[in-house]
Amino acid sequence: MASSAPSSSGGGPDPNSSNLRPPSTTYDTWCGVAHGCTRKLGMKICGFLQRNNSLEDKSRIVSSFKERQAAKNLLSCENIDRDPRFRRTETDFSNLYARDLLPAKNGEEPTVQFLLEVVDILLSYIKKTFDRSTKVLDFHHPHQLLEGIEGFNLELSDQPESLEQILVDCRDSLKYGVRTGHPRFFNQLSSGLDIIGLAGEWLTSTANTNMFTYEIAPVFVLMEQLTLRKMREIIGWPRGDGDGIFSPGGAISNMYSVMAARYKYFPDVKTKGMAAVPKLILFTSELSHYSIKKAGAALGFGTENVILIKTDERGRVIPADLESKIIEVKQKGYVPLYVNATAGTTVYGAFDPINEIADICEKYNLWLHVDGAWGGGLLMSRKHRHKLNGIERANSVTWNPHKMMGVLLQCSAILVREKGILQGCNQMCAGYLFQQDKQYDVSYDTGDKAIQCGRHVDIFKFWLMWKAKGTVGFEQHVNKCLDLAEYLYTKIKNREGYEMVFSGEPQHTNVCFWYIPPSLRGMPDCEERRERLHRVAPKIKARMMECGTTMVGYQPQGDKVNFFRMVVSNSASTKSDIDFLIDEIERLGEDL
Amino acid sequence: MASSAPSSSGGGPDPNSSNLRPPSTTYDTWCGVAHGCTRKLGMKICGFLQRNNSLEDKSRIVSSFKERQAAKNLLSCENIDRDPRFRRTETDFSNLYARDLLPAKNGEEPTVQFLLEVVDILLSYIKKTFDRSTKVLDFHHPHQLLEGIEGFNLELSDQPESLEQILVDCRDSLKYGVRTGHPRFFNQLSSGLDIIGLAGEWLTSTANTNMFTYEIAPVFVLMEQLTLRKMREIIGWPRGDGDGIFSPGGAISNMYSVMAARYKYFPDVKTKGMAAVPKLILFTSELSHYSIKKAGAALGFGTENVILIKTDERGRVIPADLESKIIEVKQKGYVPLYVNATAGTTVYGAFDPINEIADICEKYNLWLHVDGAWGGGLLMSRKHRHKLNGIERANSVTWNPHKMMGVLLQCSAILVREKGILQGCNQMCAGYLFQQDKQYDVSYDTGDKAIQCGRHVDIFKFWLMWKAKGTVGFEQHVNKCLDLAEYLYTKIKNREGYEMVFSGEPQHTNVCFWYIPPSLRGMPDCEERRERLHRVAPKIKARMMECGTTMVGYQPQGDKVNFFRMVVSNSASTKSDIDFLIDEIERLGEDL
Structure with a gap:
């Protein structure tokens, strides 16, 4: 797949319009003209013809070109860049409104022009983000922004603004923001602006669909499945078997792991609640992410039942402390359920000794989760992955490609070694969404694994980056x-x-x-x-x-x-x- | 704000680059030239100069224009569209790879060209989506897509693909997807493709930041705050007071409401867990969304303790049934905690009688939540908002602008009448993120209200649509x-x-x-x-x-x-x- 596929690339037939091929005579005629030219140019023209639905469309575009005023340009008078596809023209946005855009009648041209103008703003922003002479941020206090700076008004009103004003709003929103992609932004675990990932995210929002069923997200659902399998292979689970899902961030992924553990050992909790089970205890490092405590609070364990394990001077869990606390808890009659080992703590970047922790989990029959939200990315490196040795013994793993792998926000995976637990734990079998009498294999409808109903498409940008980088x-x-x-x-x-x-x-x-x-x-x-x-x-x-x-x-x-x-x-x-x-x-x- | 603000619009100084003004002599010289032209053109040129960091940059662009081969165009030979900003050129992507894009040395031009090519694909997709002669989908079974159709290979490999292949992958991903914006796509509560919202989402992904602190999302945090206040005003809470947050979908918003109710009545649950409280009961319609049950399962109530209320033939809750079930539960010694009234059920679109339910909730001191994920949008209509009469009596409301208001996925709000509950319920005071000794008013750091840590920016597209539509x-x-x-x-x-x-x-x-x-x-x-x-x-x-x-x-x-x-x-x-x-x-x- 590293080489290009000429049959459906730029020059060849556009697969996106195969059901819209213009009448064959027209198509052939124009292609004949095209093939009379150099191969590359000819292919371009064929591509153009195929990309446009019909001869009518083509004629309309040609005449629109002819009617268009020659733009005034003092910097260059050459005939440049005349590819006949979407191109910016001089457009006065001050008299245009959202209602003039698609689906409005004749809304196509304003839509194209408006979006191209937005893209221009974004390209300018991107270019400057990578330029070290640009500031990382232009700081203002909340009250300053709320009072309105240089006409930037955050308040919402009853009446619409012109598209010109909307473009100004876009520029201002970027101006007063923080350039997280700037080479000197070191403030967060997620940083950078990957261009392929960005393209993927622009496409994702254009596709504007939802992960809950194969029916409306066939490609993305399959991409998620394949990518999760690949991640499980890299973790070291045989054949990449197991389960998983992309969730809205590492905190939710960690929450899933606690839910999965609870369901595995006490499936009755789903129907009867925490009242029906003994007091369950979760263990995590004193330096682990606060989301384990949040999960403890939210899921009804209580933060007091999230017991913190001591760490050494480098911030790594001391296994002996874990074991003594497990014994202590058992002596009180409570049930130790779950241990979180962190691969890459938030502050120190420490890796807990997973193998030693796994030994203890096996000895006492506890669920082992590895929170690799930050450190999981090191699995991609032959040089550094030894820091996660033992991760293949985990029952579940959190791994956020949006951190160490530079994927755009948000992209977090929860991976579970045993298949079926996520489904068992969360499914409610909503009849209106997960009909069993669909014409396709409904095991691909993954929505019932999630605690969400609708679920954002987080996979595409990551999949595309993997394709592009390998x-x-x-x-x-x-x-x-x-x-x-x-x-x-x-x-x-x-x-x-x-x-x-x-x-x-x-x-x-x-x-x-x-x-x-x-x-x-x-x-x-x-x-x-x-x-x-x-x-x-x-x-x-x-x-x-x-x-x-x-x-x-x-x-x-x-x-x-x-x-x-x-x-x-x-x-x-x-x-x-x-x-x-x-x-x-x-x-x-x-x-x- | 409905009128345009000439001082910072297309023609005027670009506020996005005010800290990057070129040396004043150069700038003034060029502006002099520009002002010699018509006002509009002059302003354009000034804008261009300001948008480019330095004279060097300008010279480079000019010479790059000159060096560029005149593109071959059989359809038109006129001098069209010569605005000197970002523009597509003939680029051979077959020898370019992700590593050639920014931040690579000389990566700027390939980056611009690659993104413009992507935008071309997206514009073509958008155009066809609104064209009724386009199919809504090109259906294939999972195994067909997995086997690879016409060279579309979903598998990930070790080695990188060329940018040409990446562009093909983008086209194919759209081709085999479902056009949820198509005028004949009626399959889901979320449909349509709002162009302003789309522009907003493109910008959001370019800004690629995180909602947890004002520090790295100052503009978006304020937009969220203002928009949530506006929504609360529309609900009818005095002065729009209260609290809220955008969450990853209605199911999570509903989950927040249950957590807030539990914390309000039994704050000890946070530290001691569900074992420390009596058996708590949630009530919801038999036709309500399955997320209430999911929340019951996840949060440790158990689905058996989510009691379903009977509905009439139109799918609306029968208040008398609710009251009798509350009494029944109390007689068993359990504690009725929470009632969910649905404003717009998923299948029937029914509106539960909120006022009658609110009377009962007041009588028995229960938390009233209104799940307006689907029906909340009707609050925007003077003609239809009466269907939600009584919503101002709710303690919390779920309202998904990504459904009835046509906002792109995802955009869901949980709104809470009493301030402080979300914070109290969820905060863990992580020292590395929510430092109290920052230089700004840290009450704007809203991340600790959330069960997430990182949180996607869902607000911008919605805010921008509100600006653009009013x-x-x-x-x-x-x-x-x-x-x-x-x-x-x-x-x-x-x-x-x-x-x-x-x-x-x-x-x-x-x-x-x-x-x-x-x-x-x-x-x-x-x-x-x-x-x-x-x-x-x-x-x-x-x-x-x-x-x-x-x-x-x-x-x-x-x-x-x-x-x-x-x-x-x-x-x-x-x-x-x-x-x-x-x-x-x-x-x-x-x-x-």
Whole structure:
């Protein structure tokens, strides 16, 4: 599949219109003309003819071209870019409204022109996002934006705005936002702007469908199935067997894992509720993501029954602590149900020792979930996947391609080793949606596995990126990001004015450090120093945002005062951006 | 805001690049040239100059224009469309790969060309979607698509595909999908393809950010806040006070309502779980959406504790049945907690009598939720909003703009009358995300209200549509759809070969009916007739999908055999499409 398929590519028949072929004589005549030209040009024209429904359409387009005023252009007078497909013309949007667009009569041309204008705005935005001379953000306080800046009015009104104003609104919305794709945006685990993924998302929204049945999302449902199987193969489950679903984010994926565990051991909960079962206990690292606690609260376990396991100085679960807590809980007469091992914690990027945890889960018959929302991407790298050794022993895995793999938001998978649990756990057999007497194999209607009814199409962008990069492309991306983190770590570990939050090379791209301004250097560790250091990162961050030059996260953790957490997941970032970040921290923090 | 704002519109300075103004001499020089032309053209050129970061950039673009081969065009030789902004050129994508796109060195031009090519595919798709001579779908069975049709290969591989192949993949993915925006797609409550909404979604994916903090989604967070307030005003809560959030679909919104109710009455559940509270009972109509049961199962109530209320022949809750069931439950020592009243049931489109239900909820101190996922849109219509009378008495409301208001998937709101409950219920205060020492007012960080961590930006398309249509535009849309349903009802209620599933005019756009093929007409009601009639709708539906001409849903309900459920939410549909549907049912069902 790496090579192109000439039979349905740009030059050949457009498969998208095969049922709309114009009358054969017309088609043949025009193709004859076309084939008289060079092959490539001829094919182009054939493509054009096939892409247009009928000769009438073609004539209309030709005459529309002829009628069109020659656009005024001072910069170039050449005959350029005359491909006869959709093209921008001088359009006055000040007298056009949403009601003039499709499905309005004669709405086609305004629709095309409006969308091309929007695309122009987006292309300009994209171009600047990758340009380091552009600011990452143009910060304003909430009250400033709410009061309206330079005419940008967020309020909704009864009467429609012109399309011209809508275009202005689009520009303004981007202007006052944050460029998460900027090479110097390091603030979140999800960053970057993958162009293929973006194309995929534009297509997804144009298709505007819903994952609940094969009936209305045949292609996307199959893509989801194939991609999930591939992910399960990479996890190491035999033949990629098992189950899974894309969900709206890692927190929901983790919630699914808890539901699946509960249903596996206590299927009666579905009908009788938590009152019908003994007190069930969930275990997770004290440094794991807060979504495990959220799931505990939401699903009726209660946060007190989510027991936190101690971690070592690098942020990894201490297996002995897990085992002693399991024993303790059992002695109280409670039932240990579930252990979450994190592959890539949010702040430290630590990988819990999955094999050791799996041994304990097997010994006590507990469900093992691996939250690889952040670290799952490392499975794509032959160099780094050993950090998840043992993941094949998990009962379920959360893996967010929208984090380490650079897929656009949102794209999170929950993968379950045993087939049928998600379905059993969640299905309600709604007769209006999941009819059993459809003409196709209804096992492809996956909606009843979900806690959602309608479900957004999150798969296409990911599938398209995989096609475009190949497995090797994701591997290169992961390796590159980890190399950059290593570069940062090496750069600052012995640099004056820096202290690492934990010693040793980071396992993921998370590099956690304090910047010590000159005024605090040499000061002995005491309460005053701690208090002052605690205020350094927020102050530098605030200045960064005011300047708009870069963004990086900070937080306190346990007894540790505010420190920076640097992460890299953006394929646009380079060593020079890491250097820039360090320079910027020093520039902005020098006087603190 | 209905008028355009010339200071920042197409002709004026582009606010998106104000921090990137080129050196002033260059800028002024070029603007001088520009202002020598007609005002509009001059402004365009100024806009262009400002949109480009520097003179270098401009020179590069000019020379790139000059270097470019004049495209060969047999259909027109005029000088057309020479606006110097982003434009398609003849690009050979067979030797280009994802790695050649941004952030690659010199990746800008391939990126622009690739995205413009994608947009061309999408525009072609959009154009055909609104063209009634296009099929709604090109049906294939799962195994056919999996085996690969005409070179369309869904499998993922290790090596990258060329961009030419990626473009083919995009075309194929659309070709084998379902056109949910087609005027004759009546299969789902969500249908249509709103162009403004589409533009909004393209922008959203380009911005690629996350709703959890103001820090990285300042504009979208404020838009969500303002829009939710507006929705609460329309519901009728004083000053629009209250709370809310956009969630990934109506099922999750309904789940939020149950969580909020539980937390309001039994806040200890959050920490201690369902074991710490009495047996709690949820009530909902036997014809309500299955998501209430799903929530009951997921949240630990158990589906047995979701008690179904009887409905009348029109599908509306019988309040007396609700009251007697509440009393019954109390007598058993259980605690009635929550009542869901549906505004617009999925199949019948019925509106439960909210005021009567609210009286009962007040009397027994129960939480009242209104599931207006489907019917909430009628609040926008002065003519139809009376069907939701009493909604202002609800404690919470689900309202999906992606259904009756034609917003693209996904867009669902959960609105809560009392402020603070969502936050109290769900917050976990993650230190790495919701730092309290940020430089801005952190009450705008709304992420801790959600059960999700990352949250997709669902607001922008909706906000933009509201701007573009005004409140009146949504009202017109709703009224038009209801008029069409009335047209269908009037057309078939006395027509030979049709039986209505319930008598009287539908409350929503749902028209439920049996088509009786000639062979069954006149046959007395008996088991054989019922069995044969049960097979009619699936058979017609299968033929419709094979022909690809139209799509409409069917289902059995209770003791009623399979019937058609027609719904209209697509602004592209007209009376002629309703006529077409009826003709098509008769054509395809005549011989059954």
